[in-house]
Amino acid sequence: MHLRGNAKRLILGLALVALPLTLFGCGKATSSTSSSSSAGYSPKQLTVEFVPSQNASTLEAKAKPLEGLLKKQLGIPVKVSVSTDYNTIVEAMGSKKVDVGFLPPDAYVLAHKQYHDKVLLQAERYGLKEPNDQSTKELVDYYRSQILVRKDSGIKSIKDLKGKKIAVQDTTSTAGWIYPAVEMLERGVNINKDGIKTVQVKGHDQGVLSVYNKNTDAAFVFQGARNIVKKDAPDIMSKVVPIYTTNKIPNDTITVRGDMNAKWQKKVAAAFKAIAKTKQGHAIISSVYGHESYTDSKDSNFDIIRQYDKKAAQLNK
Template sequence: MKIILIRKGARKIMKNFKKLFLSAALIAGGAIGLAQNPSTVRADYVPEKLSVQFVPSSNAESIESKAKPLEKLLKKELGVPVKVSVSTDYNTIVEAMGSKQVDVGFLPPDAYVLAHKQYNAKVLLQALRYDVKNNKSDELDKSKLVDFYRSQIVVRKDSGIKSLKDLKGKKIAVQDTTSTSGWIYPAVSMYKQGININDKKNKIKTVVVKGHDQGVISVLNKNTDAAFVFQGATRLVKKDTPDINDKVVPIYTTTKIPNDTVTVRGDMSPKWQKKIQKAFKDIAKTKEGHKVISSLYSHEGYTDSKDSNFNILRQYDKTAEKLDK
């Protein structure tokens, strides 16, 4: 049985839940830090043990096994024990950082914006990846590293779906509502062309899948008509389906999206922010470290980042709120 997630109003529900949670924490007297203005929280936290968490872009168990070697590499750079784990979804890791259960998060851009707004999380780095040669294939241009990527809407080549208007009345595989490439950018792009994915008159159904590989597979297997995925997601299933690009093709490619982040909790001390920043950049330059980060999210290295790099995301978020109106 396929579970269809009705997304209309999801953002409002999430916001109301957070407000209720914060109020309850204040009344209970057990989470005073959460009740403070995030921007006024003192940045003096020095970790004795570092907790690093990832979000699944593909099979969660696979991500965790690939990430485990980072524990040893980071411990060597930072001099403290390191625990690596994988979150169930984007919202969970944001809340875990806000409640100080996670020190470092590998957050996609929209999840970072949410973490910064709610808990003053600090972005340290943006990932560098090889650019994609063109919008029609997933072939990489290994002569060019960039700090951005794009989202695509993919369909079966034999589906007859050629444009965004053809998605009316169709079933679309999507990621969590805080996923930039798996929800925000493609949904807003549709909205800007007059198609509100949440408007009942368009008769569009959305199915939440865990990982962009699952989005591609759902289209391949005809479980959904289309999928919101990051550009090049077909590479994730090429091992099992070598001719995937002959069967699943993009009908739309979005504008540039800032790359994934390495983000720390809001009260991390400036000294440790710099240590963590340097550690990830240094690890990425080693043979072993590069192998780990490349296998995880196709990261080829890291570049310093700042909050203003994500203002474009905030603009898209404002438009995304209109989807529920």
Template sequence: MKKFKKVLVGLFAILLAVVATACSNKSNSSKDGYTPKSLTIQFVPSQAANKLEARAKPLEKMLSKKLGIPVHVSMSTDYNTVVEAMKSKKVDVGFLPPDGYVLAHKQGAADVLLQSQRYGVKQPGGKATNKLVDYYRAEILVKKGSKIKSWKDLKGKSISVQNPTSSAGYVFPIAELGEKGLNVPKDCKLVTVTGQDQAVLNVLNGDTDAAFVFEDARNTVKKDNPKIMDQVVPIYFTKPIPNDTIAVRSDMSKSFQKKLAKAFIEVGESKEGKKIIESIYSHEGYTKSKDSNFDIVRKYDKIIAKDKK
């Protein structure tokens, strides 16, 4: 009987060890929060998903070396998919645009860790500066010589816009002009296009009177049309729009968040890492961020939602 009890106790101890090992392989949860034993990162495609994934794959090795754990990157179909995956705790880190982050945070799925940096834009001329910034602006373009001299002249005119979730191509210009008294969806004719370059070309070709684009989208067609800066001109610039985010699961430990932020910043500062992030999203680096940076996005989203009613 004693021998049987010893065997039983031994088996129970082995079982506990197996369970503990399985749990520790998956994550390490404590009062400080969730600390992953392997890190899953998901991107929102800005180009062909298969090409983007191939370009992002080298990040696995770089981050794994810095973090000391396996890192896996994958592509989503859109930012809503990333939000749902983070909410269900299947993804630890999401590269999310401002609206995507605001949605994820509202649902308790994510907190902002970092914001991407790009070189600023200098006007007139739309040339890049040598200063890294964590924001950009939207601009309203018209054809040079147009009778449209300011936003006040847009009433009754046709405007090329992006889909309603686009910060620069829809949300920010419409929200700001709405605050000034112009209800763009009702007072203007909106023409939805795919791609900022197409919006610029629509103005150039006279297909629409104006376009809502990011500053300075004219550069997207400059290679094929070197004179575009003189042919199409901006008449309005919005307030700064926060750059894309690197967001993390809301239950991730502060200590791991600090370690992860350091790793991403170092990747962006290295020659090899900068080349990778430039090829994925045209990011030039990363800087620390806070949730309040996105209050303006929340404000403008509410204005847009109100206008739709």
């Protein structure tokens, strides 16, 4: 009996020693779980950057009023600016200088691959129909690229582009390079090897005008880009025409830096959706990029872009 009593006291003592350790371990686990749910970057000032789909200074003037609207939604200061090109904004987000980027599809894919940036939203636009890019009443989450030429140029098909001069955007531009170049290659014309000279311009409006002014023979632009220059060139629809329209391209994204926490991701997404529904906010996003509204997005929506990127690599082989 005496040995059994000592044994009981020993077991009880060990249990009392172990109890604080167990509780400490539980407390640590609970604390870790709690912190992980709110882990990540919480902005004190939100920096938002656009890529130039048109003249950069004009675009910035149009986009600046978003600062006040976003500040009202988010409760923190907001700075809006325009990047010089697609690569610059990707690098700025990767180096944590920019929190939110209006990224076209290919730039988003690059940002996700290099820095794990996260797509929140895709733009919705009214669909367009040829020949004069008339707007339909259907909201769509895709757009297309076109190859434009002057109507009096004699260029009627992709094969006629051999030996010509083409205005293009940055090589990470989906509509301004990737899609038209890949679909040209699929039809037997390599933009890098068939005597074609490319001229990089900043903004799809500049691509349209380069053709209109006979500075280039053709231009890669998003469908609807001619509408941007109607005020400066009222006869643009009759003088500059598409000879080719590509397959569907996923619409532009609103993307955030990869370390932004889930709470702020939701706040940013909700803010842009809300702004798009206001009269002033809708006017801004419509004038900047032709956006009508925003819908939730996910990374797999852009797998088609990754397929085109692989095909684009064949241009240099």
